[in-house]
Amino acid sequence: MIRIEGLTKEYAGKAVVRDVTMAIESGTVTVIVGTSGSGKSTFLRMVNRLVEPTAGTVEIDGVDTRRMKAHELRRRIGYAIQDHGLFPHWTVARNIATVPRLLGWPRARIAARVRELLELLQLDPDEIAPRYPHQLSGGQQQRVGVARALAARPDMLLMDEPFGALDPVIRAKAQDDLKAIQERLGSTILLVTHDMSEAIKLGDRIAVMSEGRVEQFAPPADILTRPASAVVESLVGEEDRPFRYLSLLPIAPLVEPGTAEGPPIGTGHSLRDALAEMIWSGRQALPVVDDEGAACGRVTRGALLSAGRPPR
Amino acid sequence: MGRSPDKLGVPMGGLLAVALALPLASYRANRIAPAEPRGLFEALPLSWALAVVGLALAAVAVALAARRPALRLAVSALMLLALLMAIGEAGRTLSAGGAQYARVAPGVGFWLAAFALAILVTDAIVRLRPGPLGRLAALAAALAALGLILVSGQWDGLSVLAEYRGRAAAFWREGGHHLQLAFGSLAVAVAAGVPLGIAIHRARRFKAPVLNGLSLLQTIPSIALFGILIVPLGWVAANVPGAAALGVQGIGMAPAFVALFIYSLLPMVANTAAGLAAVPAGVTEAAAGMGLTRRQQLASVELPLALPVILTGIRIVLVQNIGLATIAALIGGGGFGTFVFQGLGQTATDLILLGALPTVALAFVAAVVLDATVDLLPGARR
Numbered sequence: 262m263i264r265i266e267g268l269t270k271e272y273a274g275k276a277v278v279r280d281v282t283m284a285i286e287s288g289t290v291t292v293i294v295g296t297s298g299s300g301k302s303t304f305l306r307m308v309n310r311l312v313e314p315t316a317g318t319v320e321i322d323g324v325d326t327r328r329m330k331a332h333e334l335r336r337r338i339g340y341a342i343q344d345h346g347l348f349p350h351w352t353v354a355r356n357i358a359t360v361p362r363l364l365g366w367p368r369a370r371i372a373a374r375v376r377e378l379l380e381l382l383q384l385d386p387d388e389i390a391p392r393y394p395h396q397l398s399g400g401q402q403q404r405v406g407v408a409r410a411l412a413a414r415p416d417m418l419l420m421d422e423p424f425g426a427l428d429p430v431i432r433a434k435a436q437d438d439l440k441a442i443q444e445r446l447g448s449t450i451l452l453v454t455h456d457m458s459e460a461i462k463l464g465d466r467i468a469v470m471s472e473g474r475v476e477q478f479a480p481p482a483d484i485l486t487r488p489a490s491a492v493v494e495s496l497v498g499e500e501d502r503p504f505r506y507l508s509l510l511p512i513a514p515l516v517e518p519g520t521a522e523g524p525p526i527g528t529g530h531s532l533r534d535a536l537a538e539m540i541w542s543g544r545q546a547l548p549v550v551d552d553e554g555a556a557c558g559r560v561t562r563g564a565l566l567s568a569g570r571p572p573r
Numbered sequence: 574m575g576r577s578p579d580k581l582g583v584p585m586g587g588l589l590a591v592a593l594a595l596p597l598a599s600y601r602a603n604r605i606a607p608a609e610p611r612g613l614f615e616a617l618p619l620s621w622a623l624a625v626v627g628l629a630l631a632a633v634a635v636a637l638a639a640r641r642p643a644l645r646l647a648v649s650a651l652m653l654l655a656l657l658m659a660i661g662e663a664g665r666t667l668s669a670g671g672a673q674y675a676r677v678a679p680g681v682g683f684w685l686a687a688f689a690l691a692i693l694v695t696d697a698i699v700r701l702r703p704g705p706l707g708r709l710a711a712l713a714a715a716l717a718a719l720g721l722i723l724v725s726g727q728w729d730g731l732s733v734l735a736e737y738r739g740r741a742a743a744f745w746r747e748g749g750h751h752l753q754l755a756f757g758s759l760a761v762a763v764a765a766g767v768p769l770g771i772a773i774h775r776a777r778r779f780k781a782p783v784l785n786g787l788s789l790l791q792t793i794p795s796i797a798l799f800g801i802l803i804v805p806l807g808w809v810a811a812n813v814p815g816a817a818a819l820g821v822q823g824i825g826m827a828p829a830f831v832a833l834f835i836y837s838l839l840p841m842v843a844n845t846a847a848g849l850a851a852v853p854a855g856v857t858e859a860a861a862g863m864g865l866t867r868r869q870q871l872a873s874v875e876l877p878l879a880l881p882v883i884l885t886g887i888r889i890v891l892v893q894n895i896g897l898a899t900i901a902a903l904i905g906g907g908g909f910g911t912f913v914f915q916g917l918g919q920t921a922t923d924l925i926l927l928g929a930l931p932t933v934a935l936a937f938v939a940a941v942v943l944d945a946t947v948d949l950l951p952g953a954r955r
């Protein structure tokens with residue numbers, strides 16, 4: 262549990278983060294979105310005290326972060342940034358080992374952890390571990406950056422536009438991987454982005470920031486259906502709104518008995534995926550299969566479209 | 574073949590060809606008698622002269638037409654070696670018949686040819702793009718060749734070595750002083766300059782004033798600086814107990830040392846600060862974000878990444894100090910400059926060379942070794 266109370270940062274008398282108060286549940290993903298210069302990075306960096314607040318407090322599991330030594334606090338919190346910040350004079354293995362070494366882990370444990378993390382991020386340890394950062398592609402560097410942030414098994418992860426420099430395909434893959442890793446490890450993640458689709462895809466809750474203030478802090482569906490202000494509404498984007506909303510809804514509740522023509526879709530997919538498939542294949546309904554591949558009914562275009570109109 | 578001749582080969586080959594026609598050596602009946610020029614065929618036995626001309630023509634042809642760097646290197650290095658042997662032979666030949674006081678020195682033809690060949694050799698090495706270890710090996714080979722020539726006695730007929738034989742003990746003593754001045758002031762400059770560079774990198778508002786102040790010091794002419802230092806150091810020697818016993822005096826090595834240190838500060842401080850400033854922002858942010866303490870950030874991330882730039886500063890300082898230390902002799906500071914200024918006083922060119930040649934060689938060796946060291950650092954792989 263992270264409690265943030267009245268957090269404020271001023272530079273030269275001008276507030277860039279103003280009086281932010283929020284509570285973040287352990288094991289959830291909170292995404293901070295906002296336009297450039299809205300104070301997202303400053304806010305994030307106050308959590309691990311890379312920036313000292315002008316006013317307000319951050320409490321992690323009931324302990325005020327000001328009561329800890331800054332470097333000890335940071336060793337407990339994973340940190341990943343947009344241009345990955347890998348140390349160019351160290352190999353990948355040495356980079357990932359940064360925090361475990363600071364914590365004085367024994368050699369063998371560090372080596373095992375490095376292997377484990379590279380495998381977790383689908384990088385071949387024998388090939389990648391001895392390389393230097395400049396010998397990796399941008400996507401590989403970014404994954405090593407995430408591996409380094411995860412190295413000492415932090416309960417909490419701060420990520421500042423971690424996928425900002427990636428192309429759309431790799432980016433989508435990296436988002437899926439992060440989601441899977443988070444579900445497996447149960448980490449608390451605070452992630453900054455200016456991409457609303459990324460926020461909706463990854464966030465359990467989204468905090469929308471504008472001019473240093475948090476305009477709304479709510480689950481993605483609420484952000485879409487009940488935007489708290491004009492700023493939030495404009496960030497969501499009127500023409501994308503229905504599709505973003507459909508992307509949040511699972512197929513399962515709309516499955517009805519019956520059959521349909523053509524290749525089936527899994528219950529794990531979103532209504533947006535189903536709509537895309539219907540449009541592209543020109544079908545009125547799709548057969549639905551469960552995780553094991555067994556047929557469990559169909560989903561129709563009519564049901565889908567009415568589900569896409571949120572309750573008001 | 575329709576290929577245009579090599580761009581560097583034209584001037585250097587031309588220079589080499591011209592040098593053949595100029596006097597190879599100069600002969601004096603005694604140390605202060607007027608110099609008489611001696612051409613290639615006057616100075617050398619016929620077989621030697623013909624061999625030199627033949628090799629030189631081959632070297633000119635290769636310089637003009639050959640493309641392969643290895644061939645260019647082999648031929649110009651061989652010619653340079655032949656030239657160095659030939660000048661020794663000229664020394665022997667010319668002084669053989671004459672009186673025991675006869676002096677033989679390299680003439681303008683020798684210097685021009687040596688210059689052209691040195692350029693051709695270094696150019697060929699650059700074209701070969703050797704790694705740092707290759708460059709060190711080339712340096713070692715050159716030094717070994719030089720050492721062998723000296724030990725073999727091939728140059729014993731030359732007047733520079735005659736000057737050396739007259740003052741061998743002084744030569745090595747002043748050489749030691751020279752190194753003490755150059756390396757000692759460098760060590761102190763590193764010890765003071767690196768921390769100062771770190772300090773102004775961290776406290777940005779002091780950066781401009783400190784660098785400007787050091788630049789100002791840098792512009793004081795060296796002779797003036799020696800003069801300025803005489804008074805305060807003389808006062809320290811007279812008034813601070815124990816200072817005089819440590820060798821602090823208004824003249825001598827102390828002011829020379831202090832002056833070299835002052836000139837060394839700007840390159841050390843500026844390069845340290847520039848190296849630290851060039852560390853990518855993401856890297857420093859990550860280092861802090863990972864939980865490295867301030868000291869760990871500096872020691873294990875910032876300084877290692879700044880090291881190539883800092884070492885470049887050390888290289889600048891060392892080469893500069895080896896040259897500047899020559900002037901220390903003016904105020905009794907010793908070093909190879911002693912011979913240069915004695916030579917100037919006696920209009921004895923050979924004595925000037927005895928001081929100047931080892932200085933140039935030292936500076937050159939220092940530059941090559943430090944450049945190679947910079948390239949050998951892990952940070953250089955980026």
Ligand SMILES: Nc1ncnc2c1ncn2[C@@H]1O[C@H](COP(=O)(O)OP(=O)(O)OP(=O)(O)O)[C@@H](O)[C@H]1O
Nearest residue numbers: 272273277295296297298299300301302303304455
């Ligand atoms: N060290 C600083 N000194 C002065 N002003 C700063 C400093 N750091 C940030 N700011 C200002 O604070 C504001 C918020 O910056 P911040 O980096 O938090 O924005 P952001 O939301 O992360 O933007 P982006 O999406 O472009 O990364 C900006 O106007 C910025 O200029």
Ligand SMILES: [Mg+2]
Nearest residue numbers: 301302303421
């Ligand atoms: Mg930012």
